[in-house]
Amino acid sequence: MAEHLSKSAVAGLPVTEYSVLRAGLRTGDLLFASGDYLVSQAIQKVTKSPWSHIGIIFKIEEIDRVLLLESVEDMGVRFVPLSKYTDDYDNGAPYKGRLVVARINDFAPSEIAPIAKFGIDELTRPYDKDEVSKIIARIALKIGKLERDREYICSELVYECFFKAGRSFAYNENKFISPEEIWRDSKVAFLGRFR
Numbered sequence: 001m002a003e004h005l006s007k008s009a010v011a012g013l014p015v016t017e018y019s020v021l022r023a024g025l026r027t028g029d030l031l032f033a034s035g036d037y038l039v040s041q042a043i044q045k046v047t048k049s050p051w052s053h054i055g056i057i058f059k060i061e062e063i064d065r066v067l068l069l070e071s072v073e074d075m076g077v078r079f080v081p082l083s084k085y086t087d088d089y090d091n092g093a094p095y096k097g098r099l100v101v102a103r104i105n106d107f108a109p110s111e112i113a114p115i116a117k118f119g120i121d122e123l124t125r126p127y128d129k130d131e132v133s134k135i136i137a138r139i140a141l142k143i144g145k146l147e148r149d150r151e152y153i154c155s156e157l158v159y160e161c162f163f164k165a166g167r168s169f170a171y172n173e174n175k176f177i178s179p180e181e182i183w184r185d186s187k188v189a190f191l192g193r194f195r
Helices: 007-011 018-024 038-047 107-120 131-138 156-165 181-182
Strands: 030-035 055-062 065-071 076-081 097-104 187-195
Touching: 007 030, 007 097, 030 038, 030 181, 038 065, 038 181, 055 156, 055 181, 065 181, 107 131, 107 156, 156 181
Parallel strands: none
Antiparallel strands: 030 055, 030 097, 055 065, 065 076, 097 187
């Protein structure tokens, strides 16, 4: 995208019915979430971004499923149906916030296998709760360093999956990767908003 959006600009993006958008999704597409939850708002404030979450879409035609590979606070790395965000994200209610999908312009079919293999191998790995504190220290106190491990915040998981396929996204000046850095990559293109 290479362009920062404000939260109000994200809210102003046109909304497409999920069923319509779903038909055109491909494996390797990205989900960007701009949540209204307290944790989401804290992430947005720290990263100065409308985005609070990111995941990788996997479309499995043989079983007519669209799955999302993500890392979440309470479960770590998991696959969930993407429709969970529209139908039953929180006790029968849809996700509170805006949901946008994007595509990497030069994404090659050869990138799918390494991304999928790495993502599947990391299933059930924990969410990196300590990384959140480290990020705050790097921003506020200008201390700390980048440490790659096998615990993941959402954007670290996306970064590592694509890194295994030979693609890398740029870390920011505070030595972490957030959904904003991935959104701002020049090869990431907006596909649509479905919530």
